[in-house]
Amino acid sequence: MTLPEGIANQVVLEFPSKPENVAFARTAVAVFAAQLDFTLDELDEIKVAVSEAVSNAVIHAYGDTVGTVRVEAAITTGGELILRIIDRGQGIPDVAAARQPQWTSRPEERMGLGFTFMEEYMDAVDVESAPQAGTRVTLRKAPARAPIAR
Amino acid sequence: MTLPEGIANQVVLEFPSKPENVAFARTAVAVFAAQLDFTLDELDEIKVAVSEAVSNAVIHAYGDTVGTVRVEAAITTGGELILRIIDRGQGIPDVAAARQPQWTSRPEERMGLGFTFMEEYMDAVDVESAPQAGTRVTLRKAPARAPIAR
Amino acid sequence: MHIKARRMGDSLIVRMEGELDLKTADAFKARVRAELAASGRIRHLILDLRGVPFIDSSGIGAILGRCREIREERQGRVIALAPRRPVRRVLALAGLLRLVDVAETQREALAMVKEGSAVP
Amino acid sequence: MHIKARRMGDSLIVRMEGELDLKTADAFKARVRAELAASGRIRHLILDLRGVPFIDSSGIGAILGRCREIREERQGRVIALAPRRPVRRVLALAGLLRLVDVAETQREALAMVKEGSAVP
Ligand SMILES: Nc1ncnc2c1ncn2[C@@H]1O[C@H](COP(=O)(O)OP(=O)(O)O)[C@@H](O)[C@H]1O
Ligand SMILES: Nc1ncnc2c1ncn2[C@@H]1O[C@H](COP(=O)(O)OP(=O)(O)O)[C@@H](O)[C@H]1O
Numbered sequence: 001m002t003l004p005e006g007i008a009n010q011v012v013l014e015f016p017s018k019p020e021n022v023a024f025a026r027t028a029v030a031v032f033a034a035q036l037d038f039t040l041d042e043l044d045e046i047k048v049a050v051s052e053a054v055s056n057a058v059i060h061a062y063g064d065t066v067g068t069v070r071v072e073a074a075i076t077t078g079g080e081l082i083l084r085i086i087d088r089g090q091g092i093p094d095v096a097a098a099r100q101p102q103w104t105s106r107p108e109e110r111m112g113l114g115f116t117f118m119e120e121y122m123d124a125v126d127v128e129s130a131p132q133a134g135t136r137v138t139l140r141k142a143p144a145r146a147p148i149a150r
Numbered sequence: 151m152t153l154p155e156g157i158a159n160q161v162v163l164e165f166p167s168k169p170e171n172v173a174f175a176r177t178a179v180a181v182f183a184a185q186l187d188f189t190l191d192e193l194d195e196i197k198v199a200v201s202e203a204v205s206n207a208v209i210h211a212y213g214d215t216v217g218t219v220r221v222e223a224a225i226t227t228g229g230e231l232i233l234r235i236i237d238r239g240q241g242i243p244d245v246a247a248a249r250q251p252q253w254t255s256r257p258e259e260r261m262g263l264g265f266t267f268m269e270e271y272m273d274a275v276d277v278e279s280a281p282q283a284g285t286r287v288t289l290r291k292a293p294a295r296a297p298i299a300r
Numbered sequence: 301m302h303i304k305a306r307r308m309g310d311s312l313i314v315r316m317e318g319e320l321d322l323k324t325a326d327a328f329k330a331r332v333r334a335e336l337a338a339s340g341r342i343r344h345l346i347l348d349l350r351g352v353p354f355i356d357s358s359g360i361g362a363i364l365g366r367c368r369e370i371r372e373e374r375q376g377r378v379i380a381l382a383p384r385r386p387v388r389r390v391l392a393l394a395g396l397l398r399l400v401d402v403a404e405t406q407r408e409a410l411a412m413v414k415e416g417s418a419v420p
Numbered sequence: 421m422h423i424k425a426r427r428m429g430d431s432l433i434v435r436m437e438g439e440l441d442l443k444t445a446d447a448f449k450a451r452v453r454a455e456l457a458a459s460g461r462i463r464h465l466i467l468d469l470r471g472v473p474f475i476d477s478s479g480i481g482a483i484l485g486r487c488r489e490i491r492e493e494r495q496g497r498v499i500a501l502a503p504r505r506p507v508r509r510v511l512a513l514a515g516l517l518r519l520v521d522v523a524e525t526q527r528e529a530l531a532m533v534k535e536g537s538a539v540p
Contacts, residue, residue, distance in 0.1 A: 002216075003166060003216075009165075009166065009168060009170065009171070010165065010166065011163060011164065011165040011171065011174060012162075012163070012164040012165070013161060013162070013163055013178075014161065014162040015159075015160065015161040015162070016153060016159065016160065018159060019321075019322045019323040020159065020185055020323050021159070021161065022321055022322050022323060023181070023319055023321060023323060024161060024178070024181050024182050024185075026354075027177075027178070027181045028163075028174070028177070028178035028181060031173070031174050031177045031178060032174050035170055035174075041385075041386075041389075044354075044385075044386040044389070047354065047386075048354075048356050048386075048390060051321055051322075051354075051356040051358075052356055052357055055321070055322045055356065055357075055358055058322060059322065066152075066153075109361070110357075110361060111357055111360060111361040111364065111394075113357040113360065113361075113394060114357050116357075117356065117357055117390075117393065117394075120393055169441075169442045169443040170443050172441055172442050172443060173439055173441060173443060176474075191505075191506075191509070194474075194505075194506040194509070197474065197506075198474075198476050198506075198510060201441055201442075201474075201476040201478075202476055202477055205441070205442045205476065205477075205478055208442060209442065259481070260477075260481060261477055261480060261481040261484065261514075263477040263480065263481075263514060264477050266477075267476065267477055267510075267513065267514075270513055
């Protein structure tokens with residue numbers, strides 16, 4: 001494994017889109033993130049953000065079927081955490097709308113707060129999505145007490 | 151992700167062979183294993199076994215270079231945990247010798263207890279290895295209080 | 301997630317142990333609904349969150365749904381009992397503290413539902 | 421892994437916080453060696469393991485190496501202070517309890533090295 005330029009360490013997780021794997025994913029990512037100097041509050045925030053992004057892949061991406069969820073977690077040489085949560089599901093037709101607080105395609109069951117929590121708890125959120133191809137959510141966060149070196 | 155016949159759930163981890171990722175791997179596997187009804191002692195045992203197998207891939211497989219370590223963790227429909235720790239490194243010339251207690255190729259630094267700990271703490275240990283192709287260690291364990299259904 | 305529920309006067313006290321997320325929210329929801337259906341006397345809901353180390357928007361959604369039922373159908377109150385720091389922060393972030401009061405002890409929670417018996 | 425070391429009489433007390441594995445064993449080894457090199461008065465090693473939740477064969481190897489140095493070069497004893505259950509089980513499994521005595525308190529550990537000053 002030659003690490004990409006600017007990446008100090010990296011782990012990849014792959015698992016089926018089952019609800020019980022949401023806890024696995026957020027905990028595994030938090031353990032990896034702890035290689036950086038995050039506070040406990042920050043690690044909790046990362047857990048929530050991962051939980052939201054992975055829950056979305058489980059609920060929204062594959063309808064009633066089970067697909068693969070891939071989580072890439074990297075630590076840059078500058079000390080920033082970059083997370084990518086990737087599915088090969090149905091995609092988001094209108095990303096800008098979906099990111100609005102309280103916007104949800106399932107108003108009966110969901111609150112539409114997933115993206116809001118990701119925004120609130122991470123430094124940056126980026127969403128790339130294509131119909132029938134899937135969705136890739138990129139989340140970034142650096143420890144507040146050790147600003148990233150560039 | 152169509153799960154293989156007889157597999158109820160499965161996660162894959164991939165990471166570079168760096169010492170700091172040993173803790174990541176054992177913790178992530180333990181979190182996944184907790185989906186079965188293991189006791190805390192059993193989860194500790196699984197952590198030790200994973201730590202040994204992943205440490206071996208980090209120390210022995212790739213010499214002074216960094217390679218990829220892959221960990222596949224599966225739960226069978228019968229309720230057994232199956233772990234595969236896979237590297238594409240130099241392989242083990244004589245597996246039977248290597249598995250002997252206190253046998254190590256690095257007597258200055260190592261104790262040769264890794265395989266012994268794996269044997270002691272898991273129900274079954276299987277080692278496949280080929281020179282210059284790599285090593286695959288398979289570890290199995292079922293919760294003692296809930297014997298596997300077949 | 302382990303859930304225990306018991307009634308005290310016109311309050312239902314639900315004690316949870318475990319993380320409240322996509323996997324576990326349905327069990328919580330089903331349990332509270334079953335308890336409410338079983339007893340028309342229940343007006344208030346006290347959620348004992350001491351054993352809950354984590355919550356996300358799926359868990360928030362499950363709590364919010366119960367708030368609506370309690371407040372609209374029973375004209376009662378929902379009290380969160382001693383949420384841990386990460387859970388408290390998420391409750392605040394979601395704006396749930398406008399609908400749910402926080403008590404630090406069960407005694408305090410029971411006093412809260414006794415004192416003001418109307419929706420606050 | 422945080423390591424603190426201090427000398428009390430002819431004992432070196434090393435307190436560790438964190439998991440003792442491939443990543444951290446070297447720091448432990450280097451620290452004890454440095455302390456031993458710095459003071460010829462040290463005869464005994466007390467390893468305060470209260471803050472160590474995990475150990476594997478890499479950690480065992482690091483402790484065993486220190487045992488050899490203490491016993492052979494200083495004719496002293498090594499005491500494991502209050503190892504937690506998973507650590508204690510691995511120490512036993514590795515056969516290390518033949519070389520290392522276990523004390524439950526620091527007081528007990530210090531009494532142990534005082535009483536029998538020879539290798540047991
Ligand atoms: N991975 C995904 N695949 C398909 N659609 C998604 C995905 N993630 C989010 N969405 C869409 O975006 C909407 C908003 O997401 P979110 O803010 O997390 O709220 P919620 O999950 O509560 O609906 C979802 O309702 C869904 O329609
Ligand atoms: N993944 C691996 N790749 C190459 N060699 C290995 C691997 N795992 C184990 N070995 C060989 O087997 C020996 C015994 O392994 P083990 O019992 O874990 O002891 P130790 O790691 O302390 O040497 C090692 O010293 C090494 O030579």
